[in-house]
Amino acid sequence: MTRPDPVPASVFASTTLTDSDVHGSVVQARDIHRLTISTAAGPVRPVPFQLPRPRRLTDRTGDRQLLAGWLGEREPLPVLLTGEGGIGKTALALAALHGAARPPGGVLYADLGAHSLLPPTLDALVGRFLRALGITTVPPDPAEAYALLLSLADDRPVGLLLDNAAGWEQVTPLLALAPAPMVVTARTPPPELLAADVRHHRLGPLPPDAAHHLFTTTCTRPVPARLLDPLLARCAGRPMAIVLAAARHALDPSTTHLPGPRPAAALPETTVDDALTHAHDALGASHPAAARLYRVLGTLPLPGIRIDTAMAAAAAALDPDTCRRLLATLTDRRLITPDNPDPDLPDGRFVFAAADGRRHAARLATLTDGPTAAHTFLARALDWLTAQAHDAARQLAPHRRDLPPELLHLPTHLPLIGTPDQARTFFATQTTSSSPPSTPPATPASTPTPPSSPTPTSPTCCAAATTRSGSPRWTSR
Incomplete structure (x- = not known):
């Protein structure tokens, strides 16, 4: 095998590369004996389509035509769809986006939780969208993650349905993903969104x-x-x-x-x-x-x-x-x-x-049941969560020997968390679905306040449930 002659440096002597001249990968060396260029494509990004299935619409022909015209423009502006609860905003938005041309980057969907105790933050929404677009490792810096989302949307426009908007803080930064078919639904139009460059349509009742x-x-x-x-x-x-x-x-x-x-x-x-x-x-x-x-x-x-x-x-x-x-x-x-x-x-x-x-x-x-019973329902659920969390923590950190929590209401049918995988599944489930409510049901002055759950340091322990090894899982007053 003969060794190929090196490419003399004089070949490149007449060319000076600057940052503005370079696009893609660069190889720098004094002598180049052999250069192999691979034409394999980079990682293929998924094209998500997260819209729920369209729902049945009755007598919304005029509204659908209006939204179809707005979303069908060459560079459509975001559409803000408002109306009272149960009026059909989400159904109309789904019908309009299902009927619109699908953007090359796909269509994303998020329920902004206007009627929940903990609506998702902008950072959580950005991370969710990045993962849907194929970014497995989301940058920890919120500003960097947001910039990455804008870059991906600029390369391949992405449609968006933001349902049940809770406030302008969630929505306004995401308007920068336009131009692409984008619909935001809300009961009342946030003034900050009306001041933005959007199209607003208020949905009325059926005749x-x-x-x-x-x-x-x-x-x-x-x-x-x-x-x-x-x-x-x-x-x-x-x-x-x-x-x-x-x-x-x-x-x-x-x-x-x-x-x-x-x-x-x-x-x-x-x-x-x-x-x-x-x-x-x-x-x-x-x-x-x-x-x-x-x-x-x-x-x-x-x-x-x-x-x-x-x-x-x-x-x-x-x-x-x-x-x-x-x-x-x-x-x-x-x-x-x-x-x-x-x-x-x-x-x-x-x-x-x-x-x-x-x-x-x-x-x-x-x-119907009374404030005391409503507090009891909540206390049972919190005690169930506490017992489950204690079992899960013991699986993930078996070397720790924490005192078992004291519970006011012993769970009678508590699923046994017996492996670390089951513990991780539990925490993954509950961190997305459970949190103490912001305000418990009001207790009238004439109704005695139910006793609160005891603290772990309380010495009043009279019963204990045990695991198979005999160590206590949780205790009760």
Whole structure:
């Protein structure tokens, strides 16, 4: 084999490269004997499409045409879609984005949690979007991560649906991802967003004929006109209220009646609240245990609306099988829906069907069961979390010998966390679904305040549960 002659340095002597001349990889050497250039492509970035499936729309032709025109422009501006709760903002946004041309970078989706206790921050949203776009290691510096997201979107435009905006702080920096099809939904338009370069459309109620069509196509059972017309009037053209009323009538026609006056301390009536309240009342007449569980779900320490089956069973003092059957009943009544957004997390998770479902259920628990019972539901759930977290921590740090926590309510059906993988799964699940609520249900002066859970240093320990090795898992007063 003959050795190739080196390329003399004089060949390059007449050329001086500057930073502005260099694009891509550079090889620098005194003599180059052999140079192999690979033409293999770099890593292939995924093209995500995170939009949920489109929902049924009734009589929104004009609104769809308006949004289709805006999103179909060569450089579309972000669209801000506002309207009252249950009016159909998300359904219209999904229909518009599914019908728009798909950007080369894909379409991202995020629920900004306007009705949750802990809405996602901008940094959390940026990290979520980067991972969806194929960035496995997100830069720890928020500014660097945000700049990387802008760079990826500039290279390949990315569509975006930001649902249930909680504030302008979440949304305004993400508007820089345009131009690409982008829709933001919110109940009230944040003034800072209106001041930005966006297109704003406020969605109104359905007209009477469209409301009648939606009810009759959802519910196949006949309804007397003397009941249907006033019922649709109470729904005020809001599709969610109409669908809930139709579902309630389809399951139990005897419960379809005009509501009478409610006590002064009852829930403030909105169309969605009214439909949820009557669905709960109808459920209570036929399945009181399921209605009670619905109220318990409102007191769970959740930052959003995701429901954990095991925690719900502990809070309601039910065995897991009974809890699953009651959750299935709530699903049939369309008060909750199954949800498992992360395939790595265990099944058995649900969300409230209505955006305000958790708030509505929590207030019903205070009105129906009383403040003391509502505090008890919450205390059971927190004790369940504490016991589970202690077991998981022992698996991840077996060398530590912490005192077992003292619990006011011993969990009777606590799943055993026996491996480090199960412990990591538990923490991954609960860090995205559990957090103490910002404000517990109010306790009237005439009602004694329930005793708080004891601290770990309290000496009043009278019972203990043990693991297979005989060491205590948790104790009770």
